[in-house]
Amino acid sequence: MAKETPALDTELEDLPPELRWRKWMGRIEAVIFASTSPVPREDLARVVGQGASVDLLIEDIQSDLVGRPYELVAVADGWMIRTRPQFADAIRAAADVGDQLLDLNEFEVAVLAAIAYHQPLTRDGLKDIFGKDISRDLIGRLRTQELIAIGPRSPRAGAPYTYVTTPQFLVVFGMTSLRDLPDREQLEDAGMASG
Known part of the structure; x- marks a missing residue:
């Protein structure tokens, strides 16, 4: 009992x-x-x-x-x-604990940012932004780290998958919600986005 x-x-x-x-x-x-x-x-x-x-x-x-x-x-x-x-430095030195994003390269971070700003976004949408195909491996890597997830199917022909950010994305980047993302003008002023 x-x-x-x-x-x-x-x-x-x-x-x-x-x-x-x-x-x-x-x-x-x-x-x-x-x-x-x-x-x-x-x-x-x-x-x-x-x-x-x-x-x-x-x-x-x-x-x-x-x-x-x-x-x-x-x-x-x-x-x-x-x-x-x-x-952070003391923790890494003592425990050999890596930064959660240490293994993301600059392009992977850019893809993650594109998804954050334009979600739900398909791989074709990413291709339009970057001018080249985004590999399934890269998408899989971001999904494995639980930074993105599959979103709703696109209403376009073939109903491709879309991708959205996750609560883990917010945690890793220290945000309460997506409203905490810098606005486009702030990114342009910092030289991180083109106008």
């Missing part, structure tokens, strides 16, 4: 307000810490009382983490704990 898990006391009414708030902060931090992917606000709201503001709890956790080598950040419509960028 399966053992029944007791319901989580989210209200914590038996605790004084300051301790209750600290307990809610601990729960949110623990849930985010234990997750390998961004945790949506709705999931966090399930571990705190109805009167608790998830946003204020997160702000307090972020304040507690000031000066620590990791931080709580909003990415891909959720929250995640990440090592602060200034510690």
